Amino acid sequence: MRKWGPLVAVCLGTFMLLLDVTIVIVALPDIAGELGASLTGLQWVIDVYALVLAALLLGAGAAADVLGRRRVYAAGTALFTLASVGCGLAPGTGALVAMRGVQGLGAAAMFATTLSLLGAAYRGRDRSFALGMWGAVSGAAAALGPVLGGVLTQGLGWEWIFFMNVPVGAVAIWLTLNAVAPDGARGTRRLDLAGAAAFALFAGATTYAAVRAGEEGWTSGRTLAVFGVAAVALVLFGRAERRAVDPLLDLSLLRRGAxxxxxxxxxxxxxxxxGVMPYVSVWLQTVLGLSPVRAGLALLPLAAVSFVVAAAGGRLLHGxxxxxxxxxxxxxxxxxxxxxxxxxxxxxxxxxxxxxxxxxxxxxxxxxxxxxxxxxxxxxxxxxxxxxxxxxxxxxxxxxxxxxxxxxxxxxxxxxxxxxxxxxxxxxxxxxxxxxxxxxxxxxxxxxxxxxxxxxxxxxxxxxxxxxxxxxxxxxxxxxxxxxxxxxxRDRGDGVPAVGAGAPASPGGA
Structure with a gap:
């Protein structure tokens, strides 16, 4: 366990955070029925998690380089686990959306550090094996979400798609603190708070405008106004990155077509x-009348095939x-x-x-x-x-x-x-x-x-x-x-910096 403890800790956390991207899909009809959620509310139950994760991922990577990867990963896992409890106890749609946002914050801290933790823990063939296993787990997590979500929703209730994270998160935290080596010398990177805030505003405004367009139309005044806010935020992000000592994204990379x-x-x-899976799930259950379990099983071909291909692809497609x-x-x-x-x-x-x-x-x-x-x-x-x-x-x-x-x-x-x-x-x-x-x-x-x-x-x-x-x-x-x-x-003495701060690009992740 000492050798592979870091891999298990990282894979548990990664599986949990990526599973929660899609696990709510099959539970949407039950959530709508119990909480009285509208289509827009259901969209935000899914979207806010992915949105916060996307908006804060680069900033979380930079923060991990300053504060320490193991510390940020453990703290993110703890926050994610506590937010999962809040999701399961949510009395209404607004509370559920808010807790899903907090989940996204914890997930960003976890996801930003997973690859760097593995890079620091393993070398040579062990690293290749660890990255292959991590990629297989990552590739299957999002696809498996609807299947597991269906089983939990029908058997125990939709709340348990969140409560199940508690024991998994607890084990991941324990392994992180006991099996993952403390960080070496930390970097001197400065946090680009202006860039992180501008990108978060851009991502949030763009997604909000797209959701509102479904109700009010793409040319409505409110939709165009929010898109305008997103455009301004993108300009501010560009200015912040040009001025930052340690930018989240070097804009010169955008001149590379590849x-x-x-x-x-x-x-x-x-x-x-x-992106269409939530609506497929609603069709399966509310129009065709399938149970949550049967709806999840109807989506099983995607989950099963993707896991097999991802697990075997590393060796078969090497080179x-x-x-x-x-x-x-x-x-x-x-x-x-x-x-x-x-x-x-x-x-x-x-x-x-x-x-x-x-x-x-x-x-x-x-x-x-x-x-x-x-x-x-x-x-x-x-x-x-x-x-x-x-x-x-x-x-x-x-x-x-x-x-x-x-x-x-x-x-x-x-x-x-x-x-x-x-x-x-x-x-x-x-x-x-x-x-x-x-x-x-x-x-x-x-x-x-x-x-x-x-x-x-x-x-x-x-x-x-x-x-x-x-x-x-x-x-x-x-x-x-x-x-x-x-x-x-050069990095051998201190593993690999956090994602967004010099780590190898992620080979997986949903």
Missing amino acids: FVTVLVAGLAYNAAAF AQARFVLGGGLLLIGGGTLGQAVLDADSGWASLSAGLAVSGVGVGLVSPALGGAALASVPARHSGMAGGAVNTFRQLGFALGIAVFGTVATSRMTDVLHDGGAARELAGGGAAALRGTVPDEVLRTAFASGLDGALTAAGVLGLVGGLAALAWVRSPGPEAETEAKAESE
């Missing part, structure tokens, strides 16, 4: 693979060019998602199975490959910054995907129902309430049309991301490899 492409690929990956693995994986995700967009009023859960399995192959390929692609796209001294940025864009893609695809789905439902309010109620799990006034055949047709539209948009995004990766992502050349080796030798 790096920008990896960021876009990370956003497209999470949006295309997981393969990142652009082919990343681009091919995104094309599979796009194709598999488009393959699910064949629903009509008579469709059942089996209509999704083949497409989910194809997408699962893509998820299993992309999840471990993104980190290597990020590392290959920048100089070695910026590897941690690149890793933090690509993980940030992944979570931002998930949050934006839910908001944007929800807008597409409700728009298509409105075309069938001719009532925007009824469409939003249907998308939010209110099929039972509408059946008294709307024929069941019409409800099934409307929801299938909405899902087809959202799945088509997600599939196209995956295909575009895949083609971009094939065209512009590059493997490192001899000079980059020499530089990376020199950087590794």
Whole structure:
């Protein structure tokens, strides 16, 4: 246990924080029924977690470099665990959304330090094994969420999707404090508080505007005003980074086409693979009438295939060019998602199975490959910054995907129902309430049309991301490899700095 204790501690925490990105998906109808949540409320129950995680990840990495990786990871795990209790005890939608935000804060502290803890604990083949296991756990966590969420929701109640984090978090904290070596000499990095605040405002305003657009339209005054705030925040972030002594993101990296492409690929990956899943879950349960367990099992092809591919891919694809693995994986995700967009009023859960399995192959390929692609796209001294940025864009893609695809789905439902309010109620799990006034055949047709539209948009995004990766992502050349080796030798005395502060780019993470 002494040798592999750090790996177990990091994998437990990573699995827990990434599982909570998607574990609530199958529980949404039960949450809506018990707490009276609207479609917008349900979107925020999922979105606020991914949003806070994305907005604070770069800043958390920089803080860990100053305060110590083990300390920040343990504190983040403790905060995440306590917030999980708050989620389970939440008396209303507002309280649940607030506690999910606190969960995201703890998750950012954990996720920012996972790779650096492993890099400091292992060398050589042990490090390769540790990173491979971490990548497999990361790749499967988000996909497994709906399955486990269904079992817990039906067996114990939706609250237990959060209460289950308590024993897992306690074990992770104990292992961290007893098996992970204390940090060596800490860095002298200065915290870029202005940059962190500006990026958080940009991410929050962009997601909020996308959610509001689903109710008020993309051209409404409020939607455009919030998008304006996001644009101003982005400008302020750029100014802050140019002036910062230790910026969260070196803006010169954005002149590298390969790096920008990896960021876009990370956003497209999470949006295309997981952004429509909440609405699929609502369709399975409220329209088709499946139980939470059966709804989770209907999504099992994605979880099972992605785990197998991610676990085996490290060995089988060792040495393969990142652009082919990343681009091919995104094309599979796009194709598999488009393959699910064949629903009509008579469709059942089996209509999704083949497409989910194809997408699962893509998820299993992309999840471990993104980190290597990020590392290959920048100089070695910026590897941690690149890793933090690509993980940030992944979570931002998930949050934006839910908001944007929800807008597409409700728009298509409105075309069938001719009532925007009824469409939003249907998308939010209110099929039972509408059946008294709307024929069941019409409800099934409307929801299938909405899902087809959202799945088509997600599939196209995956295909575009895949083609971009094939065209512009590059493997490192001899000079980059020499530089990376020199950087590794310099860091050997103190492991690897935190993500966002000089750590290797993450090979996984949902």
